[in-house]
Each structure stands twice: as C-alpha cells, then as structure tokens.
Amino acid sequence: MSPILGRRLAITTAALLLPATFALFPWLLTNLFSSTYLPHGFCFLWNPRLLWLHVVSDSIIALSYITIAVTLAILAVFIRRQMHFQSIFSLFGIFILACGFTHLLDVVVLWRPLYWLQGDMKLLTAFASLITAATLPFFIPQIKALLARAAVSAENERRFLAVAESSLDSIFLLQSVRAPSGEIVDFRFVFVNENAARMVSLTRERMIGAQLCELMPQNRTQGRFDAYKAGRRDRRASRPRVSRRRFRRR
16 A cells, blocks of 8 residues: 555544544534533632642643644745645644643633533544544655655755865856746845855855845846846746856956
8 A cells, every 4th residue: 555545544534433423422512511510620629729730731731732733834824835744744733733622621621511522622632643643654654755865965965065165167056036926036146166256256155145136236237137037937936046157246
C-alpha cells in the first residue's frame, strides 16, 4: 500500500467512526446539556485552594492550546504555498484545539454539571487524536525523503559557494521582487562573490539584500533590468537567478 493511499484510508476510516458512533448511540447527543448531576466542585468539597488550583491550571492549558491552534491556522494561511505536509499540519491543529476545549469544559463542570457535553468533547478529542496518530506513520517516508533532499541541497550549496568564492569571474545571484499583481518590479541580490563586489566598488554586505535598480539605477535605464526581467518571465518568483554578466555602476 502506498503512503498516500494508506494515509487517505486512515483518515477516511477514522472520520467515519465519529458520525457512526453518534448514530449508534444517539443518547450521546440527546443528553448533551443535561444537568441532573452535581457540579464537580462538590467532589472538592468546594475547597477554595483546590478549586482554584484546577481552575487556573485548566484555564492556562486551554488558553495555551487554543492559542497554539490559532497560530498554526494563521501560519498555514500565510505560508500555505511553501508548506509541506499540509494535511498532518491541519490534523495537529484540530487535535490541539480539541484538547483546549476539553480543558475549558473541565473548568465549566466545576459549577455546571454538563458531564454529557464534557464527555462528547472528550470523544471528539479522542477521534481527532486517533486520526492524527493513525495518519502520522504514513508521513515517515516523505519526511525522510525531504530530509535527504535537504541534506543534498545543503551539500550542493556548500559546493557552489566554494566554487563561486574561488572563481575569478564576477558572480551574483538575483531574486525577483514582485508587486501584488505579480509583475516584476526589481531584483534583489541574494549572493555576491568578492570579485563582483570589487568590480562595482561596493562591499558584499552593502549589496546582499539590496535591490538592483535602487543600488544601481542605470541598470533600468540601460536596459539590463528588462533583460533580466525577460529571462525571469516564465520562472517562479522564489527561484533565484544566477548571473555572470557584467553590470556597471556608472
């Protein structure tokens, strides 16, 4: 069984268990807001120290879980295109959020005996944890492959830097800067070897991170910017351009 098929099968199977459980045991929902029991505070004999120990602890845990889940959701929105393993990322977020609400209800039942609601919340958390636990092993091959590619990429970068730094040519890397519409408006230096910096009488520290046309406006008027832009038109914005062409500061 392939990792993708196994992962989908685990998620589908676990997800179907939840509605099936409520269909087989409808009393899990019919008694949801039943308050025929005593509040949990009676078990503590309403001891203020013991009571507030649980209130403060569970409240902090609930707030922390919910904050983590919301932060993960915001992060997922902003870096969704660069994010690997989005499904497991989402599952962890749902699981953490469910844990937060479980602790929140632990505070509620101290005064309100909503034990059926608390139990149903724990059931939802159990299914969220089950789905996450059943799915995670199928990601192991992909995670290992990603780490292997990262190691190869790091080694290739090390070799490139060694060659570029020792080269007698002037070498620089440019990354496109785009407007919200997607149009390329400039290029940013992401790498400059010593010879390239020396050629334009600037330091590498001054050039790296700076924008090409802001640092050297003549590249726009002399047509070099348009030449670079034409070469980037069909490429992704995140992929840097390696160039050994000469550019003039004056």
